[in-house]
Amino acid sequence: MTNTVLRIDASARHDGSESRALTQRILDRLQPERVIHRDLAKAIPTIDGDWLAANWTPEDQRTEAQRETLALSDTLIDEIKAADTLVIGSPIYNFGIPATLKAWVDQIARAGITFKYTEAGPQGLLAGKRAIVAITSGGTQVGSEIDFASGYLRHVLGFVGITDVQFVAADQLMVDADASHAKANAALEALAA
Known part of the structure; x- marks a missing residue:
C-alpha cells in the first residue's frame, strides 16, 4: 500500500x-492512506526575473520579498517530498503537456533542492519515489514521434531523481475511444498497489 500520494491534475477541464x-x-487502485491534491487548473504562476533572482540568491541572504516570491515553489517541493508516489493526470494539448504543468515543473526544478550539479552532470535529489502518469x-x-508530453515528463521526473515512472495512457480517444479505454484499463490492472 502506498502511504502518501501527491495527486496532480493538469487538465483545464x-x-x-x-x-x-x-x-x-x-x-x-492504490488506496493511499493520505492524498495531497494539487489542482493545476488553478493556475501556477510562471517564473519571471524576480523569481530567478530570488532562487539564485543564497537562502540566508534573501529578502522577505524574495522569500515570498519562492513561497509557492517551496510549498510545491514540500508536497513532493511528503509523498511516496506522485500521480500526475495530464492531457496532451497540442502535442505537449499543458502550460500549467510546465509552470509546475519550472517551480519545482531548483538546483540544490531537487537536483544538484556534479562533475558527472545533474543528479536528482528526490530519489526513492514513484510516479504514475x-x-x-x-x-x-x-x-509516437509527435508525442512531446510523455518523454518530457519521464525526463523531467528523472532529472529530479524520480526514475520509477509508469504511464497509464488513454490516448487517441477521438480515434477509437473503446480501444483507448481498454488499453488504459489493462495498464491500470497491471499497476502494483
Missing part, C-alpha cells in the same frame, strides 16, 4: 476530463 477520471481510478489525448499516440 473538471467535468468530463478523461485525465482526471483516470487519475481517480489510479488512486482507487495518467496521460490522455484526443489524437496523439503516446510514444
Whole structure:
C-alpha cells in the first residue's frame, strides 16, 4: 500500500476530463492512506526575473520579498517530498503537456533542492519515489514521434531523481475511444498497489 500520494491534475477541464477520471481510478487502485491534491487548473504562476533572482540568491541572504516570491515553489517541493508516489493526470494539448504543468515543473526544478550539479552532470535529489502518469489525448499516440508530453515528463521526473515512472495512457480517444479505454484499463490492472 502506498502511504502518501501527491495527486496532480493538469487538465483545464473538471467535468468530463478523461485525465482526471483516470487519475481517480489510479488512486482507487492504490488506496493511499493520505492524498495531497494539487489542482493545476488553478493556475501556477510562471517564473519571471524576480523569481530567478530570488532562487539564485543564497537562502540566508534573501529578502522577505524574495522569500515570498519562492513561497509557492517551496510549498510545491514540500508536497513532493511528503509523498511516496506522485500521480500526475495530464492531457496532451497540442502535442505537449499543458502550460500549467510546465509552470509546475519550472517551480519545482531548483538546483540544490531537487537536483544538484556534479562533475558527472545533474543528479536528482528526490530519489526513492514513484510516479504514475495518467496521460490522455484526443489524437496523439503516446510514444509516437509527435508525442512531446510523455518523454518530457519521464525526463523531467528523472532529472529530479524520480526514475520509477509508469504511464497509464488513454490516448487517441477521438480515434477509437473503446480501444483507448481498454488499453488504459489493462495498464491500470497491471499497476502494483
